[in-house]
Amino acid sequence: MTNDEKIEEILTRGVAEVIHLDTLRAKLLSGKKLRIKFGIDPTSPNIHLGRATAIWKLRDLQDLGHTIVFIIGDFTGIIGDTSDKESERPMLSRETVEENLATYFEQAGKILDMEKVEKHRNTEWLEPLTYSEITEHAEVFSLSDFISRENIKVRLDKGLRVSLRELLYPLMQGYDSVAVNADIEIGGTDQKFNMLSGRKLQEHFKKEPQSILMLDIIEGLDGRKMSSSWGNTINLADTANDMFGKVMSLRDELIVKYFINATRVPLSKADEAEASLGRGENPRDVKLQLAEEIVSMYYGKDEAKRAREAFLSTFQKKEIPEGIEEIKGEGKLGELLKAKEIVSSMTDWRRLVEEGAVKRLIEGGEEEKITDDTILATPGVYKIGKRRFVKII
RNA sequence: GCGUCGGUACUCAAGUGGUCAACGAGGGGAGACUGUAAAUCUCCUGACUUCGGUCUUCGAAAGUUCGAAUCUUUCCCGGCGCACCA
Numbered sequence: 485m486t487n488d489e490k491i492e493e494i495l496t497r498g499v500a501e502v503i504h505l506d507t508l509r510a511k512l513l514s515g516k517k518l519r520i521k522f523g524i525d526p527t528s529p530n531i532h533l534g535r536a537t538a539i540w541k542l543r544d545l546q547d548l549g550h551t552i553v554f555i556i557g558d559f560t561g562i563i564g565d566t567s568d569k570e571s572e573r574p575m576l577s578r579e580t581v582e583e584n585l586a587t588y589f590e591q592a593g594k595i596l597d598m599e600k601v602e603k604h605r606n607t608e609w610l611e612p613l614t615y616s617e618i619t620e621h622a623e624v625f626s627l628s629d630f631i632s633r634e635n636i637k638v639r640l641d642k643g644l645r646v647s648l649r650e651l652l653y654p655l656m657q658g659y660d661s662v663a664v665n666a667d668i669e670i671g672g673t674d675q676k677f678n679m680l681s682g683r684k685l686q687e688h689f690k691k692e693p694q695s696i697l698m699l700d701i702i703e704g705l706d707g708r709k710m711s712s713s714w715g716n717t718i719n720l721a722d723t724a725n726d727m728f729g730k731v732m733s734l735r736d737e738l739i740v741k742y743f744i745n746a747t748r749v750p751l752s753k754a755d756e757a758e759a760s761l762g763r764g765e766n767p768r769d770v771k772l773q774l775a776e777e778i779v780s781m782y783y784g785k786d787e788a789k790r791a792r793e794a795f796l797s798t799f800q801k802k803e804i805p806e807g808i809e810e811i812k813g814e815g816k817l818g819e820l821l822k823a824k825e826i827v828s829s830m831t832d833w834r835r836l837v838e839e840g841a842v843k844r845l846i847e848g849g850e851e852e853k854i855t856d857d858t859i860l861a862t863p864g865v866y867k868i869g870k871r872r873f874v875k876i877i
Numbered sequence: 878g879c880g881u882c883g884g885u886a887c888u889c890a891a892g893u894g895g896u897c898a899a900c901g902a903g904g905g906g907a908g909a910c911u912g913u914a915a916a917u918c919u920c921c922u923g924a925c926u927u928c929g930g931u932c933u934u935c936g937a938a939a940g941u942u943c944g945a946a947u948c949u950u951u952c953c954c955g956g957c958g959c960a961c962c963a
Contacts, residue, residue: 643883643956705914706904715904733914768913799914831924832906839907839921869907871914 487548488513494544495697498537498745500673503680503696511667511695518550519602521666521682521694523657523675525557529584531591532717533778534702534710537745538670539595541699545668546596553602553664554592556585559610560656591720594782602664609663610656621655624688625681630654633677654681662686666694673698702745703738705730724783725805728791731775736767739774747777804845804865808873817854817861817876826874833857836868843867 485493491512495502502508511518522542531539542552558581589598630636630651639646654677661669661682669679676698683693704710710717718730734742739761743754757770772792780788797803813820818833827833834857836842842854845865854866866874 645955729914736913736915766912767915771913771915795914828906829924830926832922834926835921836907841907 490544490548493751494541494548497751498541498700499697500700501676501696501698503683503698508668508695508697512548518545518667519553519665520545520550521553521555521661521664521669523555523557523560523660523669523671524585524588525560526581526584526588529587530712530717530719530721531588532704532710532712532719533746534672534704534717536595536720537699537702538672539592540748541670541697543595546600551602552596552600553604553666555660555664556588556603556605557657557660558582558585558605559607560653560660587721594720604664606656606660606663610659613659618652618655621659621685621688624684625655654678655685658682658685661694662689662691665691667692668695668697670697670699672701674701700741700745702741703735705733707735718778720782724779724787724791725794727782728775728779728788728795731778732768732771732795734771736761736771739767739770742774742778747774747781749777799870804867804873808865808875810875810877812877814861817859817866818857820861820876821868821874824874826868826872841869 491509494512495505495509520542522538546552592598592601631640636646657678658681660666661679662685666682666686669682671679676696679694679696679698683696686693701709704714704716704718706714706716708714708716718727722730731742740754740758743749743757744751757773761767761770772795775795776788776792779791783791794805798805809824809826811820811824813823818827818830818837821827822830822833827836837854837857840853840855843851843866844854845867846852851867861876863876866876868874
């Protein structure tokens with residue numbers, strides 16, 4: 485691929501919207517070393533596949549020699565963003581922010597060359613601001629800018645509380661762009677308002693406004709937008725097996741989108757996948773490829789192969805997975821499992837037994853259903869439901 | 878500050894004196910089926926239980942009552958309206 489082709493792919497692959505496509509293309513083609521701003525929300529330390537799409541985009545830009553500027557929203561994180569939630573975000577303590585950041589770079593390092601990334605915390609410039617400066621920034625915006633925002637409007641209409649503190653968030657994120665002289669900002673479409681406010685403030689400060697590259701939001705496990713607060717994420721920190729399994733549980737309709745947005749395989753490969761699905765090929769097989777591809781991006785090809793094998797043997801051939809939890813102890817099986825938090829309560833245990841979910845595996849791949857909830861724990865392998873395995877020793 | 882409406886389980890949201898461990902939806906668990914931990918269908922989803930029951934829960938506390946998530950009082954929290962306003 486030539487550089488020009490790479491730039492075209494950067495501008496289109498997985499991209500939802502670009503603020504001033506032509507300007508951005510010209511910037512990228514100019515050969516100038518650009519400053520790419522990317523904000524990190526320290527609310528949750530886990531990078532999930534949805535956020536990773538943006539980081540991969542940064543990687544593409546980094547490969548072209550541009551400077552990636554990470555802005556750790558340690559100050560803004562304390563305030564809380566409102567972009568996509570219908571409820572108010574909690575204010576984080578400074579300690580929590582620090583804790584959350586600790587693991588972030590490690591995960592991002594799986595994608596980016598972190599040595600070359602310029603890192604800032606926005607307390608650097610936000611904390612020293614005086615009231616009169618803040619007033620100056622606030623003058624750039626009007627109240628209707630805020631209350632016409634969909635998520636704020638929804639909350640106001642529902643009679644929910646919107647605090648003034650929250651309205652400050654876009655001002656701060658916008659000022660970040662001024663402070664680091666951003667040429668481009670990258671984020672999800674949910675960040676549109678915040679990123680646009682960067683342009684406004686840059687203009688106010690007589691700087692060239694940043695271009696904005698907005699990425700598609702990808703759906704998570706339950707089909708809703710992937711978000712840490714929904715708990716439907718595939719995380720970079722997940723084990724290879726987990727990651728593989730989670731990808732397999734995605735709804736079939738998302739396969740092609742994931743190839744485009746969540747992997748870096750040539751786009752022709754995504755087209756291929758789409759075509760074979762169209763021909764009526766078993767989506768499972770296409771999804772297996774996808775899962776292996778995604779796992780290999782973070783764990784390497786060998787590990788991805790192993791995850792694939794583990795998945796197939798556990799769920800297709802119904803074999804016992806490797807490395808299942810071993811429990812030592814005696815007494816009633818139910819009590820033992822409750823003590824180990826494998827079942828949440830005795831009632832939960834009894835319910836599972838009643839439903840015929842508890843099985844003891846015996847030689848030759850046979851299973852014996854447990855029907856007596858007062859059964860004593862005897863050594864052996866037990867299966868609870870489809871995916872919980874326990875070995876009593 | 879005054880007035881008014883509201884605070885129900887993981888989330889949303891019914892219930893407005895007994896039939897309430899509390900409708901429904903989402904989420905979660907299980908079973909069936911399958912093409913997979915997909916989709917679809919069915920069941921379950923406070924805890925303890927000798928399976929007879931027992932105990933704890935509807936913002937908090939106190940009270941009325943044979944009996945309260947439901948009524949009263951006080952307090953805490955939120956919305957809305959009005960007032961006040963540098």
